[in-house]
Amino acid sequence: MGTELLDALAGVTAADMVVTGGRIVDVHKKEVRDGGIAVKAGRIIRVGDVASLVGPGTEVLDARGRYLTPGLIESHAHSYHANFNLTEYAKLCLSRGTTAVAESFYGQGQIRGKEAVRFFYEELRRTPITLLFVVPVLAYLQNLELGLDATPGTVTGDDLLEMLDWEGCVGLEEPPYIPVAERDPVIVRLIGRALSQGKVVMGHAAGLTEEELDAYAAFGITGDHEQLNAEEAVQRVERGMMVSTRETPIARNQRDVQRALTELGADPAMFMFCSDVPDAVTYATVGHIDEYIRIAVEGGIDPLDAVAMGSYNTARYYRVDHMVGSLAPGRQADILMVGDLERFDVQTVIAKGTVVVSDGERKHRFQRPVYPAFLQGTVGLKRAVAPEDLAVKAPEGRTEVTVRAIGAESLLSDERRFAMPVEADGTVAADVGRDILKVAMWDRYGRWAEPAVAFMQGFQLKRGAIATSYNPFYNNVMALGTNDADMALAANTVNELGGAFVAVVDGEVLGSVALPLLGLLSDGDSDEVVPRLQRLYTQVAEELGAAIEWPFHNFAFTAVVGELPILKMCDRGLFDVAKREHLSTIVEEG
Numbered sequence: 001m002g003t004e005l006l007d008a009l010a011g012v013t014a015a016d017m018v019v020t021g022g023r024i025v026d027v028h029k030k031e032v033r034d035g036g037i038a039v040k041a042g043r044i045i046r047v048g049d050v051a052s053l054v055g056p057g058t059e060v061l062d063a064r065g066r067y068l069t070p071g072l073i074e075s076h077a078h079s080y081h082a083n084f085n086l087t088e089y090a091k092l093c094l095s096r097g098t099t100a101v102a103e104s105f106y107g108q109g110q111i112r113g114k115e116a117v118r119f120f121y122e123e124l125r126r127t128p129i130t131l132l133f134v135v136p137v138l139a140y141l142q143n144l145e146l147g148l149d150a151t152p153g154t155v156t157g158d159d160l161l162e163m164l165d166w167e168g169c170v171g172l173e174e175p176p177y178i179p180v181a182e183r184d185p186v187i188v189r190l191i192g193r194a195l196s197q198g199k200v201v202m203g204h205a206a207g208l209t210e211e212e213l214d215a216y217a218a219f220g221i222t223g224d225h226e227q228l229n230a231e232e233a234v235q236r237v238e239r240g241m242m243v244s245t246r247e248t249p250i251a252r253n254q255r256d257v258q259r260a261l262t263e264l265g266a267d268p269a270m271f272m273f274c275s276d277v278p279d280a281v282t283y284a285t286v287g288h289i290d291e292y293i294r295i296a297v298e299g300g301i302d303p304l305d306a307v308a309m310g311s312y313n314t315a316r317y318y319r320v321d322h323m324v325g326s327l328a329p330g331r332q333a334d335i336l337m338v339g340d341l342e343r344f345d346v347q348t349v350i351a352k353g354t355v356v357v358s359d360g361e362r363k364h365r366f367q368r369p370v371y372p373a374f375l376q377g378t379v380g381l382k383r384a385v386a387p388e389d390l391a392v393k394a395p396e397g398r399t400e401v402t403v404r405a406i407g408a409e410s411l412l413s414d415e416r417r418f419a420m421p422v423e424a425d426g427t428v429a430a431d432v433g434r435d436i437l438k439v440a441m442w443d444r445y446g447r448w449a450e451p452a453v454a455f456m457q458g459f460q461l462k463r464g465a466i467a468t469s470y471n472p473f474y475n476n477v478m479a480l481g482t483n484d485a486d487m488a489l490a491a492n493t494v495n496e497l498g499g500a501f502v503a504v505v506d507g508e509v510l511g512s513v514a515l516p517l518l519g520l521l522s523d524g525d526s527d528e529v530v531p532r533l534q535r536l537y538t539q540v541a542e543e544l545g546a547a548i549e550w551p552f553h554n555f556a557f558t559a560v561v562g563e564l565p566i567l568k569m570c571d572r573g574l575f576d577v578a579k580r581e582h583l584s585t586i587v588e589e590g
């Protein structure tokens, strides 16, 4: 660090920027007071009376009595769920006042390894957003602890150890409970190294008993975002773990979890916010951390505590509070102008001392890089899909069979069994009337052609099919449909586009959004692609009849995603996560 901050304070040089006429939201003292902020070289040098730091070249911004708050910080999210390149992801976040994100690029790493992680790490660091890089443990781990194979070309244990030393790395991202409890040598070594470097381990403690939580916390895990209610949140707080309340279209937990503060007396200093599974349409139309602050205030949490949960607490958790998270000398100039603290209407966003949004108008010119060839053309089915590939054959001579179906209304999908008739050709078809649809998964790496085929209940498609190449952790081509022909067309269309969300009805492609980067991300401009995503979601609801919100994201999580229970799809067929066991689609009698 140079001495330019001290020079400016000593009057040798002037501030680069001052914000005047604001109401400073002080997350340290928990008060609001009138004042301004002076900035030099992208950092705050004084908060309060800043008139003496103004020189001839100083940019002066009048806050016109608005609140000045720290920029907001995302404590745990995987950008690839928002299906955008990292320049557009930064644009979506910054427009909402999020100026720093904890991120590992694990989804990208699963497809193209360390090189892909590094590419997106660099892309995001070129934007005005601050990357709190965390090591993508899940890119390595995937479903290994369940006995399932990892994707080819993903990151190795040695890659993870190397990434700990990348500039700006603050810790590890969510090593789950099982590999810790079962002493996976890579995970044990990685956690030990991170802790010895003074870095933090964000946990993934879904559904743990109190005894299991003890073991997890004893191993050095100091945070979690998987608690579903206030009681689970308190169990974590009692063990010195910080709680990140999660709010996302596929897991709306915040209102239940934040009752730990309003009803159970937990200290707000132990809480922060996350989306975990971000969604671009929600970011663009509803909000991000700004929305979580509104939800907190609506739930009875003091606005000053809510702002701290969205900024300072997360900075403290990741041990970067000397750098971001509050308005104080030495901190990066990540400053929001907000009209009303309870409505939390972000009007102006300053990130690293640059005005990115001014009175709601985007000022920064975001420049997307040229995306290299190794990030494209990564979806390659072994051959084109034919409708016959989707046949579920009944054992010889049977007129009726019992099938297993994934109950997919919630993330914790259960096993259902249905008696189904065998057709004249000896196969079992989808039953739209009972909402027993077919689901299929194809290997996107072109190693084998035969899909895994099973049944699913909960989406209530009445016509057609949907397909996608986005489904953590496989990110295989998956389709869900009412008939084999539409499913085959949907899968082939995903393949032809190099990755996509696709909806098909009666042999016609109704709509699609291409995801050419790794089959996960759009390479386009979010201003143009977000409305197309919205339109596609609406078509799936209105023309295919889907009763489930966020159809592609909910569908994605019917694939095996680590320890999320119970019945899911893997690349070989149905898999019972709780029992770590493959199951057949047709229940074998006797």
Ligand SMILES: [Fe+2]
Residues within 6 Å of the ligand: 076, 078, 174, 276
């Ligand atoms: Fe996560």
